[in-house]
Amino acid sequence: MLSRVKLYLKNLDWLLFISVLLLAIFGLIEIYSIALGQGSANFTDFRKQIFFIILGVGLLLAFSFIDFQFLKSINRYLYIGGILFLTAVLLVGDTIKGTKGWFNIMGLGIQPVEIVKIILIIFLARLFSTAAFKTRPLKYFIISGLSTFGLAALVLAQPDFGSALILSFIWIFMLIVAGFDKKYFIVIFLVSVVIFASAWLFFFKDYQKERILTFLNPTYNSLNQGYNISQAIIAVGSGGLTGRGVGFGSQSQLKFLPESHTDFIFAVIAEELGFMGIVLLLVFYGLFFFSGLTAIRKSKDDFAIFFILGSLGLIFIEMFINIGMNIGLMPVVGISLPFISYGGSSIVASSILIGIIQNIIIKSKI
16 A cells, blocks of 8 residues: 555656646735735635645545545546535525625535536536537537536526536537537527527526626726726736745735735735736636646547546636636636635635646546
8 A cells, every 4th residue: 555655746747736736826925925014814714725725635635645546437436426515505505795606614614516527627628528419419418418507507596606617618618629510509699699688688687697797898897897897907006026025915904905805816816926927827727728738748548538628628718718817808606716715615626637737647547
């Protein structure tokens, strides 16, 4: 047993591990900085984030020992589990800020949709790695689409538009890397237009409509729904080259910027560390993506390749949307910055994701 542990640790991708750890520490520093100006409650968040990171490292290492082929073999059961989780949270979950999407476990809010994102990647990777997929693409397009829609519909019922959007983007991204013909994407576009129009007329709440209108015109209603994005843009612009310094950001320290430790932590980084801090952040992300792409090149298993691609796609999509939210290029949809933003569910889910990738890398070496 000890020799097996040593063998696994020897073949661990340390660049991937260190890049993720650096991102988590980066976020922890900013959460501490925010806490300096916002009182003891946020120091509680800081301490919780330390706990989440330690738990995440443990889960990362634990999942690096779980054979990814086992997860592949139980993909259908995982999908059913995802459906049950999302159904259960609608029935007995806690409502936070208008969204019934959390379980309260020992005082900690657990958001099951974060785990469901991984389940969807596993399910789609298994689907697109089957030999029959290339000869019957329409069948697999329909199966994958309905499977994604089933999860996304339950998430929309919470309602959590941002997470439902992420699930849809995971599916579309994996269709792209699987090599589906462009006619399928035309169908997706047309269906999306119909769904969006229907959602706008019958399902979107007023605050969701306000967010979209604010995205189209950032100065629209700048004292209400447009306030967050206006303050984020001010924070990003005031950072300059080197920033105001950790703990000296006026927007975050003086509480002008709401949700500064979650949705808008990128704006805090830009204000306090400036352009150089953003470059450093992107370098850390670059190391992460480089490690993932290197793992893809070395892997010979189709499921493993699709899983890593889906995982990288998930992290990139969330990163892109979050940064876009902070600079006014995307509507505010409540998507956190991967590995950086405060939140136990996101840290735990991301750690499990990286742990599975680590197992794929280890298996390709031994």
